[in-house]
Amino acid sequence: MRDPKNLLRSSYSFNRRRLLTGFGATALGGSLSGVVRAETLHHSVADAPVANAASPEDSVPHLGLHQAGVVNARPANGMVASFDVLARDADELEALFRTLTARIAFLTVGGPVPMLDPKLPPADSGLLGPVVRPDNLTITLSLGASLFDDRPWLAPLKPKHLTRMTRFPNDALDADICHGDLSIQICANTQDTTIHALRDIIKASSRQMILKWKQEGNVPVITPGPDGRAESARNFLGFRDGSANPDSSDAAEMDRVVWVGPDEGEPAWATGGSYQVVRIIRNFVERWDRTPFGEQERIMGRAKMTGAPLDRREGSEFDVPDYASDPEGKATPMDAHIRLANARDEASRANIILRRPFNYSNGVTRSGQLDQGLLFICYQANLEQGFITVQRKLNGEPLEEYIKPVGGGFFYTLPGIRDASDYVGSSLIAAARGA
């Protein structure tokens, strides 16, 4: 059980089992058989992808109660693209959803690309060659508040907490990389696969929506440690990110934290969906690199090298800090990032979110500094209790001197595509027609 190979095998069987059964990840709780028993492994979606374990044949089922790309492990590459939607009525919106569903079905399963008369433009960009392989691809669709607000026939169906992303005190939002009617999160083992998917979708939907902005990112792949446990990937501040994420293989926990249920006061069509928050958070990395090591650790609240909490430096990132024994913040400052974000008490359990971020590196600013940061993505069943509450707690934190949120948006991740005859967003369309 402590052999890294076992972990690899379990990861493979995990994928294969889901592929064969077609069950979403939530159907998996407790049923993981084979080398490693489920309760011994904490699956965080923010675990670093395992080095040399990725295969182009890795496949995540696109059918299920929930969309893929939320509770399954984050692969090495991710992207969020935001679009303006043209649809004026339910028929046009259904047509868009059906177009996207067809592309999702092809791209995530793979297969030979159609060959047309060479006098015509090719059906496929060819980036992946004559046969598209799934490569762990997930495509996750979410809707922005503007899609509802701008359409009277859709407005009554807007999820309860969905709003245009509000500005927080440390934000410097750039209108060119904010909001949108529809977000598409695309994740895969390789960047080519995410770009191929994006170009395919744009080509298929050009009459129905217009690209507004996109941000790509990636996370380092890491060889698991001697204890076989995958580490959380590091962000561009050099700290592990996602250590305190909830266990994504625990279906009940995911139902509580991530998925909207039928009894949460949300419109009925929204059951099985989730709130998605995207934040493009620039890191002032030059300044960070000129900050004393000890101060960096006090700002974050973790040992930089190991990720261990500051009150048990000999431990690992998975040890839980004991704030009750440190009421004055002598070990972990009261305003440390991880302490503000999650007080680890009963009350803050309501504010747990599932983080699934990627690092981005874009180029150079006009000031000659690196434009790097975090493509922060998180999911939660309640946007107000989740991200918004956590961010309010973080407002004014010392880390703010080193980070600047510049873009992103709030979106509602649609419920899953139930089966091959279903399409993404079908419950919303049915509700719009019934209203």
Added chain:
Amino acid sequence: MRISGLVGASALALVLSSGAFAQEASLDLVEPIAEYKIYVSEKVAKLVEDTTAFTAAVKAGEVDKAKALFAPTRLSYEAIEPIAELFSDLDVSIDSRADDYEKAEADPEFPGFHRIEYGLWEKNSAEGLAPVADKLLADVKELEGRIASLTFPPEKVVGGAAVLMEEVAATKISGEEDRYSHTDLWDFRGNFDGARKIVDLVRPLIAEKEADFLKTVDANFATVDTTLAKYKDGEGYVTYDKLTEDDRKVLAAAVNTLAEDLSTLRGKLGLD
């Protein structure tokens, strides 16, 4: 005269081309391409006439008059861009933008319509523009001469419909083309008219086989017409900043769709 000359040239191309389908297509295209050459010739004659008046106003220091003539003069050029662009040296000289030069507007190399546009709108002056105006008029006349002796390549003509839409999609929908005068909607009109002319000329060749395709294309042209009509002002259009965000999206989607659809026009006509 022009027609018979062109027919001869195309007939030769037809003999040389290979593949039964392609031959048949070229034969059918002789007439549309001859008609297109007339269309382009008329447009470029109009361009020379309008540019003569425009550059005269610039040289006379009549800023208001020059401003009024700027957009209508460009209309003819925008409609025939796929052909004008075959002469890349002239296209650069007539229609390049400040971005194409390292020092942007301050670059002494920055020529043509947009250099004059910059002076007229940003400086509200025609000072120093006389040499630029002389060069522009000479270039436009040179273009007319070269077009007269050009054998129109069928694939460039038919492909031109898509090229016009690609132009709009890539660098015009943002309003960056006429960034000083904001007369972009005039340019759009020229681009759309030029694209539609090509579609109309080849329409009889594909009317039966590609009825659905033509229906979609026509619907998107109609969307463009309806949208642009809202912004009509006299003979032309209001400035681009008056375009609402919603209408900009409608135009962008129509342009993307037309670019996507018209990219298949060459293939549908059997052109390689």
